[in-house]
Amino acid sequence: MSGQRTGGSRPSYLSPDYRSPGDRVHRRPSAAVLRRRRRVVAGLALGVVLLVAVLTAFVWPGFARSDDPTPAATVTAPPPTPTVEPTGRPENQTALLTALPDTVLQLALRAVEPRADWEDERDAVEAWTLAYADGPDANAAGAAVVRLVVGQWGDERTAGGVLDDLLADAGEATMSGDVTVDGESAGTYAVTPGAEDGTAVVTWRNGTVVLQATGPAGLVEDFYSAFPL
Incomplete structure (x- = not known):
């Protein structure tokens, strides 16, 4: 019959690409x-x-970027140290002299002398003047020098009275506060202007010991802060 598929052949009217x-x-x-x-x-x-x-x-809580700036790291420089060896101690030292340091920051001990006026006029058991400097000669021009007067009395009440007299002679304090030892108050301190421009005096008491340091304003305050007594 005309138009009938036979044997699986593809009708002629379908394209070659046709798929069933x-x-x-x-x-x-x-x-x-x-x-x-x-x-x-x-x-x-x-x-x-x-x-x-x-x-x-x-967006997600806890992960959002913070607007607060990251704090900068604080770098602390090591304290300065002396370039000369300490000297000037007498051969036979008292307990008070032995307790005083050889060096404070960049300053080294250069000389130790008795302070007769504190013994005679202020009735100190003993008193000394010490010179600390950043070079071999405390009297050299341009040398950074702090001169420390230290005395000891028989009791804290007498030492406190001496401190009051020294502060009254020194003038109006620019800074003052308590001296603490192991968290307990052991006395007071005060910073007053020095006799020469650019200098200052720090006077303080620690128990029965009274100390007075004189030198360049910034240096003498650092000296006091670093002093162990």
């Missing part, structure tokens, strides 16, 4: 199609990762 529904079900995608699909899937995955990162950094 059964053929299309069992046909595998081409390599180009698979590559396009992988690119799409990879792109979607990357987009999700980026979205999660943005939400984490800017």
Whole structure:
């Protein structure tokens, strides 16, 4: 009969590329199609990762960027040290002299002399004048020098009265406060202007010991802060 298919032959009116529904079900995608699909899937995955990162950094509680600046690290320089060896101590030292340091910051002990006026006029048990300097000669021009007068009395009440007299003679204090030892008050201190421009005097009491340091204003205050007694 005219127009009847025989033996699985394709009708002449169908194009060579025609596929039946059964053929299309069992046909595998081409390599180009698979590559396009992988690119799409990879792109979607990357987009999700980026979205999660943005939400984490800017939206999610606890992860949002803080507007507060990061505090700068504080660098503390080591304290200065002397360039000369201490000298000037007498051979037979008292307990008070032994307790006084050889060096304070960049200053080294250069000389020790008895202070007779504190013993005679202020009734000190003993009294000394010590010179601390940053070079070999405390009397050299340009040398940084702090001169310390120290005396000891028989009781704290007498030592406190001497401190009051010294502060009354020194003038109005620019700074004052308590001297503390192991968290307990052991006396008081005061900073007053020196007799020469640019100098200062720090006077303080620690128990039965009274001390008075004189030197360049900034240096003598640092000297007092670093002094162990």
